[in-house]
Amino acid sequence: MNYWLFKSEPDTFSIDDLAARPRQTEPWEGVRNYQARNMLRDEIQKGDRAFFYHSSCAEPGIVGIVEIVKSGYPDISALDKKSIYFDAKSTSENPRWYCVDVKLIKKFSHSVLLEEIKKHSVLKKMLIARKGNRLSITPVTKEEWDIICHAS
């Protein structure tokens, strides 16, 4: 089993939005970056777990845990002309973008803020702590995972 970190802007889709969904499950749509796409399509497996990270907000940080309940499949929002994620270059025969389904496992009672991550001797090496990092999906090591779960 592997560990990941999924970024989302809470104004677009927050952990509370996920909690309000039926079965607390939702497709993780709208990833439009090739590096992240490759991870969604090829690496992220059913049963893997991921941190839910809130970005571009007052207190950026890790707010909870999700489980991957369906591995990579074509992101149909790319085919929907009315979607903000529409991409004219993606077709059903040749899908360009992928998503996975995530299910809420736990919302932390205490978020682990980016501020704390940057101060921690081990966690500060995480990609999320690196200036200019824009990748919306990043791998997390078991060590990092355990430290963050313990701190939450």
Add this chain to the structure above:
DNA sequence: GCCAACGTTGGC
């Protein structure tokens, strides 16, 4: 709202 960092595009 600013701006640094980065990915993507397109001319050559």
Add this chain to the structure above:
DNA sequence: GCCAACGTTGGC
């Protein structure tokens, strides 16, 4: 295939 220009991300 290079690289400048441009658009977007995301912390502050």
